[in-house]
Amino acid sequence: MGSTACVVAGGGPAGMVLGLLLARSGVDVTVLEKYPDFLRDFRGDTVHASTLNLLDQLGLGDRFAALEQQRVRRLTMEFDDGVIGEDFSRLPGRHQHLALVPQWDFLNLLAEAAAESPHFHLKQNAEVDGLLRRDGRVCGVRYTDKDTGQAGEVSAPLVVAADGRHSTVRDLLGLRPRSFAAPHDCLYMRIPRLEGDPDGTFLRFSSSGGLIMINRGDYWQAALLIAKGTGRADDGEWARRTIARLAPYTSDRMAAIGARDIKVLEIRIDRLARWWAPGALLIGDAAHAMSPIAGVGINLAIQDAVAAARILVPSLRRGRVAERELARVQRRRHWPTLITQAGQRVAQERFVATGEDVPLRLPQPLRTLRHWRGFPHVLGRVVGLGIRPEYLTGSLEPLSHG
Template identity: 75%
Template sequence: MGSIARTSLSCVVTGGGPAGMVLGLLLARSGVEVAVLEKYPDFLRDFRGDTVHASTLGLLDQLGLGERFARLPQQRERRLLMRFDDGAVTEDFTRLPGRHQHIALVPQWDFLNLLAEAASATPSFHLAQNAEVTDLITTAGRVSGVRYLDKDTGETHRLHAPLVVAADGRHSTVRRLLGLRPRAATAPHDCLYVRVPRAEGDPDGTMLRFSSSGGLIMINRGDYWQAALLIGKGTADAARADDAAWVRRTIARLAPYTEDRMAALDPRDIAALQIRIDRLDRWWAPGALLIGDAAHAMSPIAGVGINLAIQDAVATARILLPALRRGHVTDRDLARVQRRRQWPTVLTQLAQRRAQESFVAAGINAGDTGGAPLRIPQPLRTLRHWRGFPHLFGRLVAFGLRPERLTGPLEPLSHA
């Protein structure tokens, strides 16, 4: 359904990704009338991020959704090895506090469907799919709602609300309509996503391989591997040229167990993703707030994107709920959300940029022989010999720098 019967609510969320769906669920369970507008008819986009960390798993437990999430098809990892040409660095999750000593790799469409089903059980939640925001409504200089197109019927609708939250990703329509421009950092690489059939005898776990001849991440999807091959910035067309010969050779070199399946690889099934890291100086305008990738696009490094966006959503719900119940959200309220979430975002992006510079960029080479062996970068080369480092490294990845929990007015919402 691409439209909502109501013409006014307390909050409109644009974008039905993890941040938008979690925020909609939290607000609806708090009694706030909220609508989520998703411009696609479903959640079935292949190659979306799917790494769900312990911070998010704990949140699902608080919401009474932990058992339902556990039944989704997923790959659980208690340890991850980042393999270089001269050795490996371990992320160890086996000593994490709480119930979850692992991270989960789950198709994002399954995760979003779970959130949508849970939220739809609450009368104050409204979801419109195939509903594309086309303009903002303003009143006395403040955003006071949106205009959106119901792509099922071709009709345009108006939806009024004292708060519009943009969770519509790195190509945010709301951000563009507000005239906000993010500050971009250099990203030396893009990514090709390739489906590779799994075969008997293949390893079970996720593989992270960084080499002088390229970088490759292999995620076990049951009957196939979702392979993410790192390539030089803007080189996707060149990498796919000549019937994707370079792609075939590079994947076979970095994951030798796949060599016998490379001949069957269909170049039409190779999807390209442009990697970017950027951040808005200001995440809000009067009546509007931007969270997740709309406010700060993250690199796929360490799979933190989903979890950081969800933490934004939790902080947004907790901080803004009193104002939403009053029916008026001030600029000061919106600024509080940014102050809460800005520094973990800045530091996480800084760490991602350092990783890019130290081993991702060095591992991208479109030739067949590569350069000198890619060694484990400092300071990881030294720290990995400290016995507690794998657990500390795992904890930083699994929880982030500032994990958010349901506290204060949201605490009663942990029912199923």
């Protein structure tokens, strides 16, 4: 049995950023990740300007810039009757773009940077499967070492659940999120990219589905939004035909995409009424699952981690975190979550139609706003920086100097 000041379940973006921030603040932290590495395909990988600014504050901007990535300064969303754009070129700060980078590269960078601190400990292939409790408080976790099959325990004044939309810690706490209607799911696949294909990222919203094409160099990462309950998730022929229609330049290679190449992601939007219990805090998708619309999930989770670190570091240094401090984290991040999810719900209801015979038209007021020259910049700011971006201030200020 080991002990630490904070144990984090989940080594995704939120968990790794929180671990890095706590360790650099002199707080001992152990991150338990249930997989042996970060190499998993088809994970969200849109890093927005808010996160890029954070990496600069952490002294990691140049290291991130060295990763293989696609930089997006403008996005065009095409509908059946017109287009609207997002322009990031006027964002404040150093970064006027979004970065599309494989998530495993991003997580490896965070892990390597965190490992430079003696206060950071990462244990991979360690699956959390129980909670330790004392006097009505959570005081640690039980886990299984998947390499050896042996059980282990880590005690801590605070357990943070950053273990995603299917959070084990959330289930162990008996917390149930409120779910909101999500009328679509998503089909992911790789499509070979050939010379002469367009550059950049392609977004197309139509009566038969929404298509996002991300340039990965020698292949496209394609995401096709489909209506739930239509049986399309198992219809590979329909998916290939639809993508070829929405992105005609791929039609000559769709026959090579088999059923095994198509992955299904169930889209969920939900959030907890309370993100904490005595001795435990939930952040990221464990507290609020996001739709992939606008690619905000990673960035919203990271903002949760920054807010949690800034608010909780003084208490963690003293060795006890009061419930009012955990509630402060939720109050800080509740409204950004609520507003972002509301926007996603509107978008999913109006941007992707379910009837193939009805053209998908630009919804009002977008048909009017698209004629305002400043609208692409306003939309770019909302997407690129999000609602209430977090910065390293207060107790975390020394981190900006490495």
